[in-house]
Amino acid sequence: MASGIKDKVAILGMGCSKFGERWNDNAEDLMLEAFTEALEDAGIEKGQIDAAWFATAIEEQHVGKSGIPLAMALRLPYIPVTRVENYCASGSEAFRGAVYAVASGAADIALAVGVEKLKDTGYGGLPQRSRGALNDQFWSNNSAPGSFAQLASAYQAKHNVSRDDLKRAMAHISVKSHANGAKNPKAHLQKAIDEDRVMNAPMIAEPLGLFDCCGVSDGSACAIVTTPEIAKSLGKTDLITVKALQLSVSNGTEAQHNSWDGSYFMTTRVAAGKAYEEAGIKNAREEVSLVEVHDCFSVTELVTMEDLQLSPEGGAITDIMDGFYDADGQVPCQIDGGLKCFGHPIGASGLRMLYEMYLQMQGRAGPRQREDNPVFGVTHNLGGFPHQNVCAVCVVGQDGA
Amino acid sequence: MSVGIHAFGGYVPIQRLQRKAIADANAWFNPGLRGLGKGERSICNWDEDSVTMAVEAAREALGGTGVDGIDAVYFASTTLPFQDRQNAGIIAEALHLGSDLLTMDIAGSQRAGTTALTAALKAATGGDRVVVAGGEKRRTKSASPMELTAGDGAGAVVVAEGDGAAKLLGRATHAVDFVDHYRGQDEAFDYVWEERWIRDEGYLKIIPIAIAAALEAAGVTAADITHFCLPLAAARVAGMIAKKCGLSDESVRDNLQGKLGEAGSAQPLIMLVHALEDAKPGDKILVTGFGQGCDALIFEATDAINDAKPANGISGHLARRREETNYNRFLGVNNLVTMEQGLRSEVDKQTGLTTLYRNKEMLLSLIGGKCSECGTLQYPKTNVCANPNCGAVNSQEDQPFSEMPAKLNSFTADSLTFSPDPPAFYGMVQFEDGGRSMLDVTDVDPAVGLEVGQPLRMVFRIKEFDTKRGFRRYFWKATPVTELGTTQEGA
Secondary structure, eight states: OOOOOTTTOEEEEEEEOOOBOOTTOOHHHHHHHHHHHHHHHHTOOGGGOOEEEEEOSOGGGTTOSSSHHHHHHHTOOSOOEEEEOBTBTHHHHHHHHHHHHHHHTSOSEEEEEEEEOOTTSSSSSSOOOOOOTTHHHHSOOOOHHHHHHHHHHHHHHHHTOOHHHHHHHHHHHHHHHHHHHTTOTTOSOOOOOOHHHHHTSOEEETTEEGGGBOOOOBEEEEEEEEOHHHHHHTTOOSOEEEEEEEEEEOOSHHHHOTTOOSSSOHHHHHHHHHHHHHHTOSOHHHHOOEEEOOOSBHHHHHHHHHHTTSSOTTOHHHHHHTTTTSTTSSSOBSTTOHHHHTOOOHHHHHHHHHHHHHHHHTTOOGGGOOSSOOOEEEEEEEEEETTEEEEEEEEEEETTO | OOEEEEEEEEEOOSEEEEHHHHHHHHTTTOGGGGGGOSSEEEEOOTTOOHHHHHHHHHHHHHTSSSOSOOOEEEEEOSSOSOSSSOHHHHHHHHHTOOSSOEEEEEOSSTTHHHHHHHHHHHHHHTTOOEEEEEEEOOOOOTTOHHHHHBOOEEEEEEEEESOTTEEEEEEEEEEOOOOSEEOOTTOSSOEEOOHHHIIIIIIHHHHHHHHHHHHHHHTOOGGGOSEEEOOOOSTTHHHHHHHHHTOOGGGBOOOOTTTTOBOGGGHHHHHHHHHHHHOOTTOEEEEEEESSEEEEEEEEEOGGGGGOOOSSHHHHHHHSEEEEOOHHHHHHHTTSSOOOOOGGGGSOOOOOHHHHHHTHHHHHSOEEEEETTTOOEESSOOSBOSOTTTOOBSOEEEEEOTTSOEEEEEEEEESSSOOSSSSEEEEEEEETTSOEEEEEBOSOOTTTOOOTTOEEEEEEEEEEEETTTTEEEEEEEEEEOOOTTOEEOOO
C-alpha cells in the first residue's frame, strides 16, 4: 500500500479574502487579496513559488478557462499553473495538486488558489447552466437544493424520523452556524438567527427552507505549501502538516444501482475511511478536534456527521440537538460559520475550510478561537449531487501528532 | 374480408379547469360567457400536447409499448407541435414500434380524426394493422367562447383485417368547403363565423347527407343505430340531427361537454372509444366528424367487445380528475399572458439534434440496458455494467423501461429551479425489476405531494421548450399511479 501523504507537506502560509457580495470587485481583486495575505504569512517572495494550482468551477461567470487568469492576476513569473475543476470540491483539488507536487519533490514551494465570483448572474442562488448536451435531455430539472433536499426524504424513511424532528435538527445546524459566523469578520453572513426564523422561512426545495441553504458568495482563498524541512529552514515552528488527502468520485452506482438508499454519501464514507487510515486516526469521534464540512445545505451537514464516523448511523440528530457540534461542543463543526455563513465561493471553499483549521491550530482565530489546542482537523469538501458527486476529505494537524 | 377496430384506448389530462373560473374572470368584458360557465373542461399539464396525449391513448389501445405487428401509425390533429418534423414519427418512436412502419400526420380540418380512421380502414382491407391516434390541445384566445367549450384529450384505435371488437359496416364522406372557422398559416388562433349560420347551414344540412350515405352503405336503418357520436360542442344539435335523420333519442351520446369539452379533431375518436367502452355485442355505433364536410362511419360491436375494454378508457380517465380553479395559471402555462418567468428561465435550451438522434431510443423510447452477465437492469444503457459486483463490459442488451412499474426512493418539491408550473417535483425513481434514474415527476397534486415508496408509472412528456427556436424536447417522466375512479380534491 502507498505510504500516504502524512507529515510530508506543511502549510507555509494561508490567506482568505472577505467573502460576500463583492459588488465592486472582480475575481482578480479577490485572488490578489487572498494571495497577499498568504504570501505575507508565508514570509517568502513570489519568485520562490515553483508551481501553482488554480481552482474555479463556474469560470464562464467570471475569469474564463485555463490557468492564465491566475498567472495574470498575480503576475506569476511564467511558472506552471494548472487550472482544476471538480464541482464544488475544486478548492480541495487545487490543494491536492500543490501538496502532491511538493511531496513528490517536483516543487519546493507550491501555491493553491481558489476563487469564485458568483454574484454577477442577476439572481440569487447558483447560476443556472447546462449540465452537458445529453444530460440536459434526461436529467431531472434539478437545482442544488432540490438534489440535496432528497437526503431528507430518504433519511426520514430509513431511520423512521418524523419530518418535524429532522427539520428541527436541521434548524439547529443553521442557528449554530449563524452564531459562529457572527464571530467571523470575513464571513458573508454575520448575523445570529433563532430557530423560529429557520423553521418559518420560505420553502426553497421541500423540506429545505431559505435558512437551510448556504450563502452564494464571491471570494477567494489560498494556501502556500512546502516540506516541513523547508518550512523550518524558513524559521517556522509549530508546523501544521497534511495528514491525509483523499478524494472519492461516484462511478454511477448511486445514480443507477438500487443498492444505495439515498440517505447518505457513498463517496464520503469511502474518502473518510481512507483519510483516517492515512492519518492514523482510529476513532474519529474521539480524536478529531475540529471539523469543517461541506454544509451546502443543513441536511448535508447532518448526514455527513455520520458519514465522517463522528456520529453513529442514525445518531446525528441526537448529537446535533445535544450540542456536540456547537462551538463549545466536543467536536465543533463549522466554527467559522461554514459554507452557510462564511459563504460558498465554490472554487475557494475547500481552501477556506483549511484556512480555518490553520488559524485555529495556531491560536489565531480571534473571538471564535477554541480554548483547547486542536490537534486534528478534518475538512470535507463535496461537489455535485448526493446521487453523483466528488468528495474530498482532508486531515491536517499539528506536526508530529 | 371485413375490417374492424381490434383495440381502443383513450386519454384525458387529469386537470379540469372549472368553467365558472373562466367566466368569472371574463364576464366583465363579455357577460354572455356566463351562459357557458358551467361544468368543467380538461386541460393539459404544461408538459402535455397533442403528441404526448396521443401516445398515452395509443399505449392504452396497444396494451403497452413495444408491441409487434403494427404496420402504420396515423396521427390526426390540428394542433401538431411540429409543422415540419413528422409528429406521428415521434409517437411511433415513443411507442417503440420499430422502423418498418408507415407513419403519417393527418391534419388541416376538424375532420382529421375520422379521415385518419377512414384511411386506416381502407389500408386494413389491404392487410395493414394501423394505429390511429387523435390528440388535440387547442389554443384559444382568452375570453373566447371556444376557451370554455374546448377540452384537451386523445383517443386511439387499432384497426385491422377481421371483425375485431367492432366491425365496420359502412362509411361515407360528404366533402364540401364549408368554412365555419379557419386558422391561416402563422396564426395562433382560430377565426370563427356566426354560430347560428354554422348550425343551420353547416351542421344541420351537411351532416345528415353523410349519415344517410353511411347508413345506405352499411345496409342498416337509422333506427338500428344504438350509439350516435356527434363530436360538436354546440348544445342540442345532436338531438336536432338525430330527429332529422331518424336516429333514436336514446342513441344520442353525451358529447362530454360537461366533463371534458370538445377536443377538436380528436373528439370523434374520443367519443367512439367512449361508446366502445359502453357497447354490448350487436350494438351499432355511428361516428361522425365535421369539418369542410362530414365523415360518417358505422361499426357493429362483436362478441369480442367484452374482452377489448381498455384499462381506463375515456370513462376511467374522466373519473380520474383534479379540479383546477386558478384561471391565471391556465393563462400563464399556455403563454396567454406575458409572465415574468425570472432570469433562471433564460438558460439556452438548444437541443443538439446529433445528440438526440444518436440517443433516440434512450430518450424517446426509454430503452435502457440489461446486463447479459449478471442480469442487472440499468438506465441509461452504458458500456460498463452498473452493478458494483459485475462491471462487465459491452454486456448490455436493450431493456425497455416505459411499462415497468416503479416506486419513489427520494424526492423534493423544488421552488428554486425554473418550471412553468412550480414547484418542480422530481426524485429517484426505482424500477421494479431493477434500474433507477433521477427523473422529473409530473401530474403531482400539490395539495397531496409525494412520499417515499409510492408507486409510479412512466409517461411520455415534454421535457423542455426551446422558445428561442420553436423546438420542444420530449422525454419520459414518472407520475403517481392514480387508482381508477380516484378524484383528487383541492389544489
